[in-house]
Amino acid sequence: FGLSLEEVQLALIYTYATKPITSEISFSGTVNFYSSTSGDPNRVPAFTLSAELFFVNFVPKVVSVSLKGELSILDLVATILNLEFNPDYPNISFENGMIYYANLA
Numbered sequence: 001f002g003l004s005l006e007e008v009q010l011a012l013i014y015t016y017a018t019k020p021i022t023s024e025i026s027f028s029g030t031v032n033f034y035s036s037t038s039g040d041p042n043r044v045p046a047f048t049l050s051a052e053l054f055f056v057n058f059v060p061k062v063v064s065v066s067l068k069g070e071l072s073i074l075d076l077v078a079t080i081l082n083l084e085f086n087p088d089y090p091n092i093s094f095e096n097g098m099i100y101y102a103n104l105a
Helices: 074-083
Strands: 002-015 022-032 049-056 058-074 093-102
Touching: 058 074
Parallel strands: none
Antiparallel strands: 002 022, 022 049, 049 058, 058 093
16 A cells, blocks of 8 residues: 655635735645555555645635545555454445535634
């Protein structure tokens, strides 16, 4: 199992010439999860998570996470915790999707 963190970005807009002072901060990045720790540069990720966070005046306003590939919850937990699960457990998988939260108030 291997990880790579890519396309990490931070953007900051801070307006101090007006009253009230406003700020906008955004973070984004991509995490690739590989099924092996091989250093092969041509390997394809098992799945990829991309996230974006947007803050206005240091208050979170928008969070989005997108998934590319297939994410098996049992496989992920088993790999992270180095466990083996009973094969009779139901396996939940997610495939190519997006979830977001927006606080526009």
